[in-house]
Amino acid sequence: MGMKNMQVSSVTNFGRSGLSDWLIQRVSAVILLLYIVCHSAIILSTPEMSYAQWRELFAGTTMRIFSLLTLLALCAHAWIGMWTVATDYLTRRMMGSKATLVRLVFLVGCIAVLAIYFIWCVIILWSV
Amino acid sequence: MLVSVYRYNPETDLKPSMRDYQIEIPGGKDLMVLDVLAMVKEQDDSVAYRRSCREGVCGSDGMNINGVNGLACITPLSDVVKNDKLVLRPLPGLPVVRDLVVDMSIFYKQYERIEPYLQNDDPVPAIERLQSPEDRAKLDGLYECILCACCSTNCPSFWWNPEKFVGPAGLLQAYRFLADSRDTHTDERLANLEDPFSVFRCRGIMNCVAVCPKGLNPTKAIGHIREMLMERGA
Ligand code: SF4
Numbered sequence: 001m002g003m004k005n006m007q008v009s010s011v012t013n014f015g016r017s018g019l020s021d022w023l024i025q026r027v028s029a030v031i032l033l034l035y036i037v038c039h040s041a042i043i044l045s046t047p048e049m050s051y052a053q054w055r056e057l058f059a060g061t062t063m064r065i066f067s068l069l070t071l072l073a074l075c076a077h078a079w080i081g082m083w084t085v086a087t088d089y090l091t092r093r094m095m096g097s098k099a100t101l102v103r104l105v106f107l108v109g110c111i112a113v114l115a116i117y118f119i120w121c122v123i124i125l126w127s128v
Numbered sequence: 129m130l131v132s133v134y135r136y137n138p139e140t141d142l143k144p145s146m147r148d149y150q151i152e153i154p155g156g157k158d159l160m161v162l163d164v165l166a167m168v169k170e171q172d173d174s175v176a177y178r179r180s181c182r183e184g185v186c187g188s189d190g191m192n193i194n195g196v197n198g199l200a201c202i203t204p205l206s207d208v209v210k211n212d213k214l215v216l217r218p219l220p221g222l223p224v225v226r227d228l229v230v231d232m233s234i235f236y237k238q239y240e241r242i243e244p245y246l247q248n249d250d251p252v253p254a255i256e257r258l259q260s261p262e263d264r265a266k267l268d269g270l271y272e273c274i275l276c277a278c279c280s281t282n283c284p285s286f287w288w289n290p291e292k293f294v295g296p297a298g299l300l301q302a303y304r305f306l307a308d309s310r311d312t313h314t315d316e317r318l319a320n321l322e323d324p325f326s327v328f329r330c331r332g333i334m335n336c337v338a339v340c341p342k343g344l345n346p347t348k349a350i351g352h353i354r355e356m357l358m359e360r361g362a
């Protein structure tokens with residue numbers, strides 16, 4: 001990515017670039033949209049979906065990869081979004097000196113929720 | 129007409145307040161907001177505001193006029209006054225020095241950060257660095273900025289992160305130098321803008337475009353910077 005000269009950094013920034021965040025946000029949004037459209041189409045075109053059919057749908061390798069990809073996209077999208085919200089509103093300017101601690105706790109909470117969500121989804125996907 | 133002016137002297141007042149003035153507006157002509165302020169000052173000479181050229185060139189009388197940022201000197205009453213009432217406040221988001229006068233330090237700091245001057249490492253030519261008319265035309269809509277800060281102080285991203293987000297005015301000028309065919313520091317300039325705040329805090333809500341008294345379009349310039357960053361990163 002060429003030379004980097006970060007003028008602005010923050011503890012929870014993890015040295016990311018705004019450009020990659022911006023790109024990830026857009027690409028992940030497209031993946032999420034595709035997944036939603038794809039599943040809406042399947043559900044709408046199958047008037048009476050049985051459990052067996054539903055299970056079979058998720059057992060295929062392609063769907064498994066697609067689901068996993070969407071899961072990754074969702075986690076990345078949510079993380080970048082929450083990090084951005086936190087650095088807009090949970091700041092020194094907004095809440096004084098306790099801001100860094102509040103933001104850190106909030107972001108660690110976000111990571112925990114996303115990690116649990118990710119593991120839980122992987123378990124479900126691999127159980128079919 | 130009722131003119132309500134934001135009054136605050138940090139040395140003597142505990143908190144800001146609005147003070148009302150009844151101003152007789154002479155009929156038959158459309159005054160500018162700055163003219164009305166002069167009439168207010170005749171009534172009460174303790175009212176503080178900045179002004180200089182009174183024709184939209186110096187950019188010193190940017191203020192919030194009936195809720196919208198603009199230059200008092202080129203904003204006609206007929207454009208902004210409703211129900212015979214005029215409310216004047218300082219530009220939002222910046223510390224108030226006194227009344228309608230704000231401390232623009234952070235705004236200028238962001239301007240300074242984008243290095244608003246030509247940088248060229250090529251040998252200095254005997255007379256001048258030439259530029260084709262086409263390349264010169266690329267600077268139109270960029271160089272006209274008068275740094276009045278109407279745009280940046282109307283931008284929520286600048287309110288939340290004025291230390292880290294360059295803001296629309298600074299970014300318009302950043303692009304003015306990125307777009308200049310005579311500048312050779314494009315890569316360094318872009319490297320300084322790639323972090324998650326400097327450019328990427330812009331959410332494209334175009335509050336800046338809505339108020340620029342010079343009719344400039346910082347959002348479009350920001351889009352161009354993003355494209356350049358993308359090309360450089362790819
Ligand atoms: S378009 Fe960007 S710079 Fe302009 S007001 Fe909106 S967020 Fe601010």
Ligand code: SF4
Pocket residue numbers: 272273274275276277278279280296297300339340341342343344346
């Ligand atoms: S872009 Fe327009 S509103 Fe912003 S500082 Fe320049 S002249 Fe003022």
